[in-house]
Amino acid sequence: MYSFDVVRPKSVADAVAALGEEEAQALGGGQTLIPSLKQRLAMPSVLVSLASIDEIKGVSSEGGAVKIGGGTTHGAVAREVASSYPALAAMASNIGDPAVRNRGTVGGSLANNDPAACYPAAALASGATIVTNTREIAADDYFQGMFTTALEEGEIITAVSFPIPEKAAYIKFEQPASRFALVGVFVAKFGDGVRVAVTGASEEGVFRWTEAEAALSGDFSAAALDGLSVPADGLMTDLHGSAAYRAHLIGVLTKRAVAQA
């Protein structure tokens, strides 16, 4: 690792000020950032740890939605939304392993927008709102390609508001070495329609499978998806699976998610 300092502000205002420094970078749980610092993929002069900011931690309910502080760990989400939004809790409880879940945060996961991460699928399928220190961003506008988001330099995710669907499920086909999704599909059924978000598959990062959404909005059953498929064009190929294999998995996992929801 290159050398840097670590500061631990206690409020969002102080963190924003600290992030105004040249080459300052936010540190959430460090479960992605520390491994990349070890590979010298980043060269911050100061890391601004968000872990001591109580105002961005915890879960609250607000009119049909759960609002989760950006600094809330995956482990805390798994415990605290278990009854209000069980599919989201199940998703969080299968991220990585217990030690990763005790540190990694929802804000860090969404800021990073790894193309195989689980939270982007949950946020996009739920039609979540990403709340930052300056504004609110709809999930549909937030994800802008792998590792790319609408966040500006130094902007902090303070909370994420997830509308609670009538039914939902997330199915992750796990890549067993990394424990990320080889492909993951989050299906959420709301009163006014169904949203289907796919992670782990596209070269553009998380995306909505709109044809499946249309079919499921008319008939929420696995059979409604018969005959539908995602073209392999633009899907990732790597040593774990080809684009065609991923395309196949999307169809299978979407059906499984509908069956489980």
Added chain:
Amino acid sequence: MTKVTMTVNGKSVSKEVRGNMLMTEFLRDELHLTGTHVGCDTSQCGACNIHVNGENVKGCTIFAAECDGAEVGTIEGQANADGSLNAIQQAFQDHHGLQCGFCTPGMVMSAASLLKENPKPTEAEIRHYLEGNICRCTGYHNIVKAIMAASGQDVSSIAAE
């Protein structure tokens, strides 16, 4: 350099640290507590697992500066007060839950966290909880059995000696 003060296995320690010093480096190089192992240094294997404020975390994926003011527990603090093995450690010995022993400190720390959260886990719950702890020797079977036994459950049904 910044000064950090924390409690490690019940003892207060203060040291000047670099911002980029990991807890694994702090424990091993500064405090000479070499029971916390570094297997992968890429956050995958769990050999470095320690407890920070009661939570199981990867020592290689947290900075010493982040632990300023924290209560830290390592494998060196796991034995009973009289120096005898605690129930989990003893069960690992009794059930042959280790071979080379490299993964064992992390396994014992994870097992302690699991049993604190879930005092009578099922075999499937133990395996799920240990997803981040990699063992190259045992094939996991006897580790799972040791943790079952440490929780006071009958292990004859999973015995495949």
